[in-house]
Amino acid sequence: MTGIPRAALGLGLAGLIPFLWGALTVLRPDLAAWGTGALGPRFVGPYVQLFYGAVILSFMSGVLWGFATRATGRVAAAGYALSVIPALWAFFMTGGGPVAAAMNLMAGFAGLLLLDWFFWRAGLAPAWWMRLRVLLTSIVLISLLPVVF
Numbered sequence: 751m752t753g754i755p756r757a758a759l760g761l762g763l764a765g766l767i768p769f770l771w772g773a774l775t776v777l778r779p780d781l782a783a784w785g786t787g788a789l790g791p792r793f794v795g796p797y798v799q800l801f802y803g804a805v806i807l808s809f810m811s812g813v814l815w816g817f818a819t820r821a822t823g824r825v826a827a828a829g830y831a832l833s834v835i836p837a838l839w840a841f842f843m844t845g846g847g848p849v850a851a852a853m854n855l856m857a858g859f860a861g862l863l864l865l866d867w868f869f870w871r872a873g874l875a876p877a878w879w880m881r882l883r884v885l886l887t888s889i890v891l892i893s894l895l896p897v898v899f
Contacts, residue, residue: 772799
């Protein structure tokens with residue numbers, strides 16, 4: 751992943767741990783049982799993925815808002831308006847049970863990738879941004895699949 755600062759790549763990859771852990775505990779009931787006993791039921795299976803996914807979509811709204819501050823005029827106004835969509839999506843769309851919530855999170859992360867592209871294309875995000883975001887989003891989407899299926 752040339753061009754991505756090591757800190758951004760490392761922290762981005764570390765941020766995948768709850769998604770990957772959740773997927774593992776969905777696929778491995780023995781690991782889920784251990785995790786429930788050691789960490790509590792909130793930190794295994796779809797529960798950790800869905801809660802953390804909503805947190806990350808909200809966090810990414812803040813990142814996009816920061817990008818919008820680099821713009822002026824109509825681009826800034828559009829950037830601010832678009833930046834709140836991931837947080838609102840997470841707030842309104844992560845109820846209704848784990849399967850529906852996971853599907854909605856997947857749609858939210860896919861939509862976030864489009865917003866990332868908008869900010870990157872407008873020159874508001876770093877040149878390496880899309881390489882990082884495609885990598886991280888792909889892993890998030892794959893990790894949510896066991897909850898949906």
